[in-house]
Amino acid sequence: MKSKHFIDLHKGLTSFVVLALMVAYQNFTIGPWVYLALHGMYGFMWVLKSRIYPDKQWEQEISLGRGLFLFGVLLLYWVAPFILISSGSEPTPPLIAAAIAINLMGVFLHYSSDAQKYYTLKYHSGLITEGFFARCRNTNYLGEILIYGAFALLTQHWLPFLILAGFIAGIFIPNMLKKDQSLSRYPEFADYKARSGLLFPKLFVPKYSETNNSDIAQNVS
Template sequence: MRVKHVINLHKGTTAIYVAALMVAYQNFGLGPWVYLALHSTYGLLWLLKDRLYPDKQWEQPIALGAAVFTFGFIGLYWVAPFLLISRGVEPPLPLVAGAIALNILGVFLHYASDAQKYFTLKYQPGLITEGFFARCRNTNYLGEILIYLSFALLAMHWLPFAIVGLVAALVFVPNMRKKDESLSRYPEFADYRARSGLLLPRLFGGVGAGAQVSSTAQPQLED
């Protein structure tokens, strides 16, 4: 068993879980349907990404106990649809529109930046400093956070927001720091770091233009 099998199981069964909640609570309002469409599509895209341009870090083997814990941890994301559907709340249309817009932006940043990273490193390994990573060193994490914030908006409860913050603090931030430490061995990384943000794009300031890929660098750390 590999880490990706646990994650893929969660992503792939989200649609079934949300649909089951709708049936169990007989809640077929606008909010649940929008949530089902957004989160199910996100899970489907994740499975397609794993087939087309997989992330190497999810290829690591995992023990059964750790797999159960991992599934339970990422299962915290299922709190949002449970709160939305079980409470029978109806999100107002402006909030639904905002959640959809935020979700689309997050999906674009997450999957497109992962594609850039995968195919760039596949054919020309090195330090990526252009495109989605020109002003933000972790555009994929930013996109993923926006996606789950859109789900939290639909739930209209503080707990899903707290869960997104918890996952970001315990998983995303340590991974981003670890990536920075790995990339710091490249001489051009200091210039790149000065003109890019760790998570949020640095739109102003910084020095130098940098190069898309260092010709002598080793592959960028997968995140």
């Protein structure tokens, strides 16, 4: 089995889990409905993305035990809806609006940058230093952080933020640094690194030598 099978299963089940929590706690207020729409649709789109333009790093074969462990770690992402729904917390309209706006930006960055990476690499190899990756080397991770940050915001509780911080420190950042190390084999990477941020876009950059954009494609994360 592949890593993506366990990840896709978790993402695909999210809407059903959130709806089941709403039924179990008889909580059908606006907060849970908004959460269901945001997180549920995110999971559905993830499954579609996995079929249309899959991420290469999730195509690796893994054992059943490792896959179940991966699924178990991902269960932490369901802590946010559990807290929101079981506590009866009611997010205010401004908070809901902020969460929706942050989530939309996150989805745009995450799925669009992954699409750029997939279809560029399909026909070329090397670095992508334009588009979503012009000023940020990990736009997809930034988008994912915004997505889960929006979910945590809706709960109005510190624990989902702590869980997200754990994923950032334990998985996201190590993967970003590992990718940088892999990309360092390209001679043009030094210039690219100087004018792009690891996670956040670098808006003000030093002067750098011009690179031939026609030869640029993206890295494999």
